[in-house]
Amino acid sequence: MPAKPRRASAWKNAVLNRDEQSALKRGALVREAARAFSARGYYNTSLDDVAKQLGVTKAALYYYVKGKEEILFECHLISSDLADQAIAFTETIEGTGFQRVIALARRYLELLTSEFGAFAVLTEIDALTPANRKIVTARRDRFDHQFRNYVAAGIADGSIRPVDPKLTVFYFMGAVNWMTRWFNPQGTFNSQQIAEQFTDFLAEAIRAR
Numbered sequence: 001m002p003a004k005p006r007r008a009s010a011w012k013n014a015v016l017n018r019d020e021q022s023a024l025k026r027g028a029l030v031r032e033a034a035r036a037f038s039a040r041g042y043y044n045t046s047l048d049d050v051a052k053q054l055g056v057t058k059a060a061l062y063y064y065v066k067g068k069e070e071i072l073f074e075c076h077l078i079s080s081d082l083a084d085q086a087i088a089f090t091e092t093i094e095g096t097g098f099q100r101v102i103a104l105a106r107r108y109l110e111l112l113t114s115e116f117g118a119f120a121v122l123t124e125i126d127a128l129t130p131a132n133r134k135i136v137t138a139r140r141d142r143f144d145h146q147f148r149n150y151v152a153a154g155i156a157d158g159s160i161r162p163v164d165p166k167l168t169v170f171y172f173m174g175a176v177n178w179m180t181r182w183f184n185p186q187g188t189f190n191s192q193q194i195a196e197q198f199t200d201f202l203a204e205a206i207r208a209r
Helices: 008-012 018-040 047-054 068-090 097-112 130-157 165-182 191-206
Strands: none
Touching: 018 047, 018 068, 018 165, 068 097, 068 130, 097 130, 097 165, 097 191, 130 165, 165 191
16 A cells, blocks of 8 residues: 655645645645655655655646755755854854854754754755855855854853864764754654754863863
């Protein structure tokens, strides 16, 4: 017996006006595709796979997106939006550089693993068109630059030991990028536990002795 589509209700339960229905269905499409990209990889996932999970035809998907790359681009934009939100939150924190680094890391992880951010995609950037890759890279660079600034501020005020800010951000983001491959909101660890554990690892790595 064929498997029952897991997300069909998210696709079919649109009962609002036409524009709201379209937005709801496009959102369901993006979420399902992102889950598949994270689990199987972008190149190993087809629109046929996504359509099957939603319980619709592949032709129906083309009403909402032009192709697979458009979905990937939107996933990256969502990830960048979450990063911007984390930065905005951290800017409200008054404290040492260490405290701001940890606040940024924890908030970013909470957003990525929340119900809204669970479908964020951080990998497969090379699959984007040059124009879309440029947009995503610019937004990532802004987040990276601000993250490094917090680390550098912590080194300057003595709350962070003398580490390389660039490598520190690479270390943290490398772990986060891989996390999106295995994290399951219904799995062993919930959003809060993931955020606490990952930020604890980071804190122990950079805290001034």
